[in-house]
């Protein structure tokens with residue numbers, strides 16, 4: 214078997230590296246429809262693990278799943294002024310169906326606030342019906358002109374939580390709680406550190422009162438918005454007449470939140486941990502955590518090695534490890550190593566006749582370092598420990614990389630130079646004026662990712678706006694972003 218061509222390296226061309234990695238790992242492919250993506254089994258397996266973990270976290274915080282229709286009457290979108298302005302340019306609209314022109318065109322959902330709150334208006338009557346805590350797993354369509362697999366595609370998969378509350382304080386607490394759920398998932402499952410904070414008005418969700426975001430720094434020093442949570446205030450409940458009788462007997466509009474993450478997270482995972490050999494998947498999200506590759510020359514060796522390898526696989530599975538035995542014939546071990554490495558499998562165990570005689574196997578870690586002989590006895594618990602260590606090492610490595618590519622208290626000159634050369638996160642003072650934000654974006658393409666939450670703020674708060682010198686109203690984190 215001919216050695217496949219190596220990936221373009223990250224330093225030579227990050228974007229080419231990303232595309233080639235996805236092709237080699239067979240995560241996704243382009244579809245016959247421009248801008249749409251086919252998620253292949255290796256990519257979908259990662260998404261399924263993400264879904265499983267998030268779904269449990271949503272249920273643990275009291276949410277239930279439901280499903281709402283793909284089609285939304287076009288007039289619904291127009292009911293909330295900012296919302297229609299934000300989404301109309303990128304909607305796909307069905308005008309004909311069943312061989313006839315429709316009386317009212319139907320929008321293919323770009324997000325489901327409007328249809329969901331139209332239903333909530335029917336379901337909510339009294340304060341006893343609140344809070345209403347619903348999530349839906351669905352596909353949405355946003356007509357994107359420039360698309361990238363997983364990061365920006367015309368159709369993508371996501372979840373959207375939609376809740377209704379009796380008070381503003383409860384809605385605010387919910388929006389913050391779900392931001393925290395996302396952060397926990399991203400750190401503990403994806404091993405991806407995030408900054409959290411509030412978006413400025415120009416980056417806020419169309420129709421929201423306040424938008425909160427988890428922002429992560431990719432290896433090319435561009436930021437990626439990984440998940441958002443919105444306090445919608447009463448904007449949608451006024452537009453859709455979602456009212457309830459309060460305990461005191463008055464009629465009031467409910468307070469809503471919405472929050473979502475999407476298949477974009479798979480792209481974030483690739484760009485956080487991938488290396489020049491391909492994908493590096495954190496153990497908790499890996500389809501296979503351990504792949505066992507048997508090594509033999511003769512038929513006799515083959516029988517013994519395969520038998521031992523399968524016994525080992527069963528022991529690992531019994532210990533709770535997702536282990537796979539790659540017993541494919543007619544393929545050299547080296548070719549198998551190469552393939553599993555490209556797919557990001559965290560650990561490889563090589564089992565050969567000499568190892569068997571010594572009661573050991575060779576352990577190789579996807580994150581590098583020397584191969585190591587480890588005893589077959591007690592391998593299950595050993596691999597569980599190895600996985601936990603790799604999971605936390607990946608998070609720490611990513612956090613250290615982010616901090617090495619962040620600067621605080623930057624002046625205008627430092628900011629401009631940093632954006633020109635290094636990229637990354639720049640913490641600086643901000644006057645709160647949209648004019649400054651727009652000018653900076655125009656000149657540098659950098660945007661305010663978040664006004665950081667307290668735990669991420671610099672010990673010394675900046676006193677003046679890095680751009681205009683007016684008094685700073687809050688610290689801001691700037692970056693070029695996906």
Ligand SMILES: [Zn+2]
Nearest residue numbers: 644649678681
């Ligand atoms: Zn300013």
